Amino acid sequence: MKVSLIISSENTTLEKDLKMVLSDLRTFYMKYVPGHGESERERRKAFEELSKMKHDIEDADVIIYARSYGVFSKRGWNEFKKFFSVPVVISTESIINTLKRKGSQNVFLVTPYNQFRHDYEVKWLRDFGFKVIGSIAMGRTGGPAIASTPYQLVQDSVSIGHRNQEVDSIYVACTILSTIPILDKLKGEKPVITAASAILEELENVRQRRS
Template sequence: MGKSIGIIISSEHPRFDCEYKKTFSALGYDVKKYIMDFVPGHGFNDDEKKLIKDHMENARDFLRGCDAIIYARSYGAFFINGISYIRSFFDVPVIFSTESIIKNIKKYGNKIYTITPYAQKRHELEIKWLNHYGIRSMASLSLGRDDGYLRYIEPYDLNEAVKIANKSLNIDAIYIACTFMPGISGKNIIENDSKIPVISANGAILNDFLELNL
């Protein structure tokens, strides 16, 4: 029997096929998708925690038999207590985009150039979250897109942002936020001519998945 992977995503995620299904199918895995309804918030308050509990119980049943799980969103998983809680629902390895981002950035250091697709308020929250883990955004760029407009960011847009980031001095890596971004499917375009390592949310997920060596 072949290996299978379960991927938990937001209902608004625009790139399941090109970022996940195509990538993991090419590696020889069957791919199952569990969709969590998008709701405002970060998964911190009691109502949001109840929503996470209900979804994880359903996801556990729906993804039963998978050899690994990818939680490809940040909702409820910004910090270790939330990550541990979600992980407790499964008896197979669970990769979190948030956890993978931090781990992969720290392979290079803790001084980064942060690129986010978000408008300014959410952009600043991303920088604050990184700082919680000791990662300093020495400079940053917000592409000013939120909500449905995130889906219209293409690899060439991100390549232009990476070119700007390459002009920065004294940074260890360039970080591209958000699993909605084409970090795997557009990797060659995004990172073209970059002299500084580039870590995208989805690229970090893939790196950690490959380390499982399933």
């Protein structure tokens, strides 16, 4: 399956990680800009940037939009899907869908973020009906700091979630955070969903629908 990957210029990890499991992957970078991409102006700018690459991006069986920018809401998901002429796997939608498929209600959240961005992730999950029972913010700001997060720090944070008796699943945020190489090491008593693993699960669903 031919896949086009759209990521932020800050994301130096996901392409490498996905190439461990995908044989035909082309990557397209979008300029990093601060903000969440939820305003009309931000969204318009994003589509203007994507328009310049649209023809090449659509030369694929499926597109992965591996950013949260502009797609924190269902409205954003729908607008990005309408923009492209081939199926689109959206990271944020994949996360929500995967959590729901696992029957998640009480979530333990792990993020690499500073406290301000971490709190936004807590609110985002709650807005979709999940209870955030506990959480860990690793306190890293910016793409380079997140990309260089030690695997052991991620594993230690997830292990705390596994020991929380109130939790029914663990969610590890951010597509810049490298998790694909350690997915087996994150396993434990609770299901663990990472931003990257949710994308792969949604991608497999697309593949099965095409076959």
